[in-house]
Amino acid sequence: MRILLTGATGFVGGHISRRLLAGGHELLALTRTPPRTAARERTSLSWLAGDLRDVGRVKGRLAAFAPEACVHAGWEGIPDFSEELSRANLSCSIDLLDALFNETPCRRLLVTGSCAEYGRASGPCVESSPCESTSFFAWAKRALFDYASMLGRRRSAEVLWFRIFYAYGPGQRRGALIPSLVDAFQRGRPPEVANPLNANDFIHVEDVAEAFASAIDRTPEAGIYNLGSGRATSVLDVCRIAEELVTGSTRVCDALSPGAGQAEPCRFWADTHKTRAELGWTPSIDLRSGIGRLLAPAPSLPSP
Numbered sequence: 001m002r003i004l005l006t007g008a009t010g011f012v013g014g015h016i017s018r019r020l021l022a023g024g025h026e027l028l029a030l031t032r033t034p035p036r037t038a039a040r041e042r043t044s045l046s047w048l049a050g051d052l053r054d055v056g057r058v059k060g061r062l063a064a065f066a067p068e069a070c071v072h073a074g075w076e077g078i079p080d081f082s083e084e085l086s087r088a089n090l091s092c093s094i095d096l097l098d099a100l101f102n103e104t105p106c107r108r109l110l111v112t113g114s115c116a117e118y119g120r121a122s123g124p125c126v127e128s129s130p131c132e133s134t135s136f137f138a139w140a141k142r143a144l145f146d147y148a149s150m151l152g153r154r155r156s157a158e159v160l161w162f163r164i165f166y167a168y169g170p171g172q173r174r175g176a177l178i179p180s181l182v183d184a185f186q187r188g189r190p191p192e193v194a195n196p197l198n199a200n201d202f203i204h205v206e207d208v209a210e211a212f213a214s215a216i217d218r219t220p221e222a223g224i225y226n227l228g229s230g231r232a233t234s235v236l237d238v239c240r241i242a243e244e245l246v247t248g249s250t251r252v253c254d255a256l257s258p259g260a261g262q263a264e265p266c267r268f269w270a271d272t273h274k275t276r277a278e279l280g281w282t283p284s285i286d287l288r289s290g291i292g293r294l295l296a297p298a299p300s301l302p303s304p
Helices: 011-022 052-065 083-103 136-154 177-186 205-217 235-247 273-279 287-295
Strands: 002-006 026-031 045-049 069-072 108-114 123-125 158-164 166-168 202-204 223-227 268-270
Touching (some): 002 011, 002 052, 011 026, 011 069, 026 052, 045 052, 052 083, 069 205, 083 136, 108 205, 158 205, 166 177, 166 205, 177 235, 177 287, 202 205, 202 287, 205 223, 205 273, 223 273, 235 287
Parallel strands (some): 002 069, 026 045, 069 108, 108 158, 123 268, 158 223, 166 202
16 A cells, blocks of 8 residues: 655654555655665655645645555654644644645545543543543644544545554653663663652553554544553553663662652553454553563664
């Protein structure tokens, strides 16, 4: 299948790109700065230098590629969730969708949403749960979903929206929770853990990519799909796993005072019944194994 991909040089998008290429698909990756090796590559991946803020300049190339599907994983500036950047991302995403559905035969759209859309969630998050935006980022994502869904109905297109929970794995920014914990223990420094009792749903990025591949290869009904492990793990327990894998003990984490200065902890996770049923997908990498993979010597990730 011919697939347009945004965000191919990013954390989640890069893994999706590699998984789709492994599945035999032909990809056109839209990015501001293609990798230096792009000109030498002989794969089913082509790079299109362009900016989502000015999609009009690449409409001709998009039309010539004639994508059958699009995976929109691009979102500039994470972890900057400010109003200004959220508005900018929403605006250029709308422009991309307009170009896709007006200028190309694309009738399948897969988008990376976020568990942040659930707002102040507690317990299992079901796709049909009411949402209340608590950040401009969540508002922008929900607004984009509404626009994409409306456009999909008008164009007889299938829109699949994936609410990704706490993805982690190779290529994640160093300041994120799990990479920062691993780095601290490897350097022999105590980690900075602000809210140790908060419990989140951690999902390995390769399992996320596998879900996108399953959605491309199958014909699930349009709508929202949760991507998570289906269980919540406290930040303190994540810290313990990382410390034990790196140092062989949990001495530092056992000495933490989890209740000191923390408000009522939040605890929520993905209800994955719909995703498992519609996509035939089950996450295969548990948290301990996933963190362990970050410690194993391995070559750097290849270009998508």
